[in-house]
Structure formats: structure tokens, C-alpha cells
Amino acid sequence: METKRLLALLVQLLIGLDMLSLSVVVCIDRSYFPSSFLFGTSTSSFQIEGAYSEDNKSLSNWDILTHIPGRIRDGSNAEIADDHYHRYTEDIELMESLGVNAYRFSISWSRILPRGRLGGTNSLGIAFYNRLINALLHKGIKPFASLNHYDIPQELEDRYGGWLNPQLQEEFGEFADICFREFGDRVKYWMTFNEPNIVVTYGYRIGSFPPNRCSRGFGDCRSGDSSTEPYVAAHNMILAHATVVESYRSKYQRKQEGAIGIAMWATWFEPLRNITEDYKASQRALAFNTPWFLDPIIRGDYPPEMRQILGSRLPKFSGSDKRKLQSKLDFVGINHYTSLYAKDCPECGSVGPRGDALVLTTGERNGVPIGKKTAMKDFFVVPRGMEKIVMYMKQRYGNIPMFITENGYPQSSNHSTPLKTLLNDKERVEYLQTYLTSLHRAMRQGADVRGYFIWSLIDNFEWLYGYSLRFGLYRVDYETQVRTPKCSASWYQEFLGDSKLLIKET
Ligand code: NOJ
Numbered sequence: 077m078e079t080k081r082l083l084a085l086l087v088q089l090l091i092g093l094d095m096l097s098l099s100v101v102v103c104i105d106r107s108y109f110p111s112s113f114l115f116g117t118s119t120s121s122f123q124i125e126g127a128y129s130e131d132n133k134s135l136s137n138w139d140i141l142t143h144i145p146g147r148i149r150d151g152s153n154a155e156i157a158d159d160h161y162h163r164y165t166e167d168i169e170l171m172e173s174l175g176v177n178a179y180r181f182s183i184s185w186s187r188i189l190p191r192g193r194l195g196g197t198n199s200l201g202i203a204f205y206n207r208l209i210n211a212l213l214h215k216g217i218k219p220f221a222s223l224n225h226y227d228i229p230q231e232l233e234d235r236y237g238g239w240l241n242p243q244l245q246e247e248f249g250e251f252a253d254i255c256f257r258e259f260g261d262r263v264k265y266w267m268t269f270n271e272p273n274i275v276v277t278y279g280y281r282i283g284s285f286p287p288n289r290c291s292r293g294f295g296d297c298r299s300g301d302s303s304t305e306p307y308v309a310a311h312n313m314i315l316a317h318a319t320v321v322e323s324y325r326s327k328y329q330r331k332q333e334g335a336i337g338i339a340m341w342a343t344w345f346e347p348l349r350n351i352t353e354d355y356k357a358s359q360r361a362l363a364f365n366t367p368w369f370l371d372p373i374i375r376g377d378y379p380p381e382m383r384q385i386l387g388s389r390l391p392k393f394s395g396s397d398k399r400k401l402q403s404k405l406d407f408v409g410i411n412h413y414t415s416l417y418a419k420d421c422p423e424c425g426s427v428g429p430r431g432d433a434l435v436l437t438t439g440e441r442n443g444v445p446i447g448k449k450t451a452m453k454d455f456f457v458v459p460r461g462m463e464k465i466v467m468y469m470k471q472r473y474g475n476i477p478m479f480i481t482e483n484g485y486p487q488s489s490n491h492s493t494p495l496k497t498l499l500n501d502k503e504r505v506e507y508l509q510t511y512l513t514s515l516h517r518a519m520r521q522g523a524d525v526r527g528y529f530i531w532s533l534i535d536n537f538e539w540l541y542g543y544s545l546r547f548g549l550y551r552v553d554y555e556t557q558v559r560t561p562k563c564s565a566s567w568y569q570e571f572l573g574d575s576k577l578l579i580k581e582t
Contacts, residue, residue: 104513106572114218114527115572116178117171117549118482120225120270122154123536125184127161131200134190136227137238137286138539147284150490152542158534159557161204168211170533170550170559175572178218180481180529181208182225182270183259185251192232193250202258209262219263220479220529222339223252223320225270226285226539238287239276239309245316252320256328264334266324267409267481268317271341272310272369277429280305284540293426303426304389311391314372314401321404338373339409339481340366342469344461345418348441353420357435360385361418362468364433373404374473385434407526408469409481412511415461416454417441448503451488451545457503459510466518466525475524483511484531485564486538486545495560498551504564512571530568534559 106115122138129135142153160167171179187201209219228238236243252268260266269275275285281302283290289300317338324336345361347354363371363379371379376398378390393401421436430437439446439456447458462483469478485504487497508530519525535548543554549565552558 103509104516105570108516109519109528112526114178114220114479114529116176116180116217116220116527116529117174117533118180118484118529118531119160119533119536120182120222121184121187122157122182122225122227123532123538124158124160124167124534126154126156126159128153128155130161131187131204132190132198133184133187133201135230136184136186137230137233138227139186140230140233141286141288147540148542149540150542150544152537154537156554157537158552160534163557164208165211166559167533168208168215168217170561170565171212171217172215174549174565174569176217176568178220178265178527178529179212179533180220180222182222183255184227185224186227186229188254189251190229190231192229192235192247195231197254202254205259209259213262218265219259220265220267220481220527221255221259221263222267222270223255224248224268226275233287239279239312240305242312242315244312245319248316249319249323253323253327256324256332260328260332260334264332265479266334266336267339268320268336269313270339270409270481271411272313272317272338273365274341276306276309276313280309282429303432307386307390310368314369315397317369317373318397318400318404322400335406335477337405337407337409337479338369339411340369342366342410342412342465344412344415344458344465344468345435345437346415346446346464348417348419348438351420354418357420357433358418360433361416361430361435361437364430364435366469367472370405370408370473372401374402374476376401381433386432405476407477407479408473409479410465410469411482411531412462412465412480413483414455415446415458415464416456417446450486450503452486452541455486457485457507457510459507459514462511462514463518466515466523467521470518470521470523475522478523478525479527479529480515480525481529482531483508483528484547486547489535489544489546495551498546499560499562501562501564504562505567508564508567509571 128139142148183205188198190198212219232247278285280289283295283297288297289305290297291302294302321336345358347358360381363381367379382390416437416439419436422434424431424434424436439454445456447456485507532547534550535546535552538545549562549568550559551562
């Protein structure tokens, strides 16, 4: 063991001194990371819990959407999903056998406050998360909780029009307050939102997510305005985040000694062509993605690139909003999966998810993909993107503490996919290994990264794709709910456990 550790140190030193050539792939393991580093798996309530109308839970906007014919690729819904609501102890045992020390999950708003703040608190919902949190702690696994992972109670869509209405700030504030009060003595890591940049882009620009709002030509929507609504919804989410952090800091943080952040969808963009216009386009694509939310939350205003292009379409923060916003984060959560090329496209203003940045994004250059293709559109395997996005965040936000809150690999699956193919997920193992190596490179350059979570513990309901994509370390048989470890589960177990050093020539 001691020899292995020394060897690991030597390899790290050689890499640090750039004395190991690039043709050598170093398969790192847990011993390369600080002992305080969190290694976990990630899930979300809607995607795994099931029990969709049990114990007084109300329907969420995703419950409604998944019951509209034609919206979900395989016609499925998440009524049962992984039945985690009833099988959470078994799932925690899976985590224990992996050897993780943290678990990222989300709390269902519809379970805690089924009718929003005008209805009562649901004690059965609170009891479920208490059971979950206590069982995690019992196994030595730190709970890492998101307050919102895409879905909101449908009643809030109906009553207020969802995130387009500033009222949602108060609603979210009330929900968060209940969670801090009920769970904050044991949960020390909080995230307000998961991927709000995806929520507003796909909910209000493309319209494929609830509440299905967009302009004609953007998607299949009855109404909406793709040129303004994403910015209004984002503005309300940013202020809702600030409201919640302010109340956590003033009422709970000192006593509970926890930290609060936000998890952002963070793709890396590189110039398509070696020309200044495309370099600037890649910078715009980045700014319109994660800094859209993080700049206001950390620096008090939107990125200048956004203001310049969007003008009055971008709402303004008042003086008091700006004061409220400054430094409203203890850490940034990075959901990183892939990278894309960015091409300058002045005429793109009215199309696609990133048109407003005047950018066309693509996964191919002269017919050559940026990395290996996967089962998901626009999802390529580009390990270097992990180092790049982390370094970008480090630079832009003064090396704020970071957690990789999601990283994972999709497999396609239908009724005829052989079990062997699903279990033998060598591509996922290679993906995780190379992305972790890239993350480690960023850390060697000083990036303050404190944890890493694989998406996902178990196969689950993948939003618009239903069950046709699988991200789990464990395969789930949706008929029987049996969980079976894939190769990647054994790999993670080995990575975390018996630290072994393996250097293989490529
Ligand atoms: C992002 C989301 O947070 C998660 O819900 C989703 O399943 C994964 N990425 C994979 O697409």
C-alpha cells in the first residue's frame, strides 16, 4: 500500500513537471485527490422517486407534461421511475458498497408544499426526506441537497404562470425556509437550483420543457415569446436564488454551519475556425450560458456581452437587487458533460437555443466530430473540456470553491438491447476515467475543486428521452426494479477503494 502511494506521488510529481509524455494515459484513483474531497453520485427527485401522487404529494409541472401524448420520446412517464421513494434504503446500500462519501439528491417541492405557500406543509413529505437523510448519515454519506431540480408544483404554474412571475421568488423562499428549518441541522451542502439555464432555455425559448412556451418556429408551443421570456424567467430565478441565500445566511448559516451554492449546466465551447470571429463567438456562447446566472449572483450584473446584444430585452437589476445579489454563493456546482464548437453567426439571432449569442454551435469540424459520439445528440466525449471549463470558472470567479455536481455517460436502450451490452459499459468507464484525469489537471493548476459526483447512481427517467437513455452505474430493470451493477460500478468501487496505480501505454 505504502509503495503504491509513493508511486502515485512520484507519477503526480512527474506529471506536474511535465515529464510524462502525452502518449501515456495515467489512470488516476482516489489517492490523487485530497482526503477531504467528496466523491459521490447524483440523482434528482423526479427522475428516481416515483410515488408520484402518494403521501399527499401534488402533481408537478413535469407530471403534467409527461402525461401529454407525444412529449416524451418513448411515451413513458415517471409515475414509478426507480421507485426510490420505497427503495431508498436499498439505494443507500448501493452507495455504501461503492464507497462514496457524499450523495447529491433533490427535494421535491410538490412533496413538501404541495399547493405552494397558500397550502399547508406536508408532514409526510418532510418525514420521507428525514428518513433519507438519516439513513445516509448512518452510513457516513454526506447529504448534498438541491432545492429545485427542474420541476415545480403545477399549481404554481397555474396560479402565477411559473417563473415568469416575480411571486415565485416568495414561493421559493418559503419552500427553502422549510427545508433549512427541517433538514439544515444535518444537511451541510445546499444548492438552490439545478441548471436554471436549461430550465429557462427549454421551458421558454425552445418550449420542449414545461411550461412549453415559445414563439412560432422555435418549437411546438401554444404561446410564448422566445425572444424575451427566457430572460424574464431567468431574472426571477436569479432573484429567487438571492432571496433564499440571504435568508439562509441571516437565519440559519451560522448555527447550522452549512454552505450554499447553485448547480449550472456548463458545456465548454471552442472556436470552430482559427479566426478571431469564432474565438469571440466561443466566448459569447460561454457568457450566454453559465455567466448568465453566475455573473449577477457573484458580481451583481449580467455579462456585458449579453447586455450589448440583448439591450432592453434583458431585465435590469435595481440598486437594491444589486446589493442583495453580491457574492450570493459559497460554491459553484458544475454539471459538465461535453464540449461543442462555436461559429460566429450574426444572422442567427432568431434560431436555436444559442442564437441570441449570435453563435451557431456544432459538434463537427469538416465532418470530424469533436470527440466520440454518444447516444445523445450534441453529446461528444471531450475529456479536455473538463479542465477547460473548470479553469474558465476559476479565472472568471476568482477561484471560488467548485464541485463537479454532475458528470456521466448515456447509453441508449430499448426493449431489445441485450443486458450484456448494458452491463458491459466500457465506454462509460473510459469516459469517467479520462474526465477525472482532466479534472485533476485543473486541480494541479490550483483550481479549488472540492468534490465530484457521477450522474447517476442508477438508470432513471431521462426527461424528454424517458427511459430510452441510461446514465446509471447500476442498471435498473423497470419491470422488477432490480438493480444490477454495471462495469462502471465496479470501476468506481475500485477507484474509491483499494487505491491502485495503473499506467497504460496508448
Ligand atoms: C443534467 C440534469 O441535471 C439531469 O437531470 C440529467 O438527467 C442529466 N444532466 C443528463 O442529461
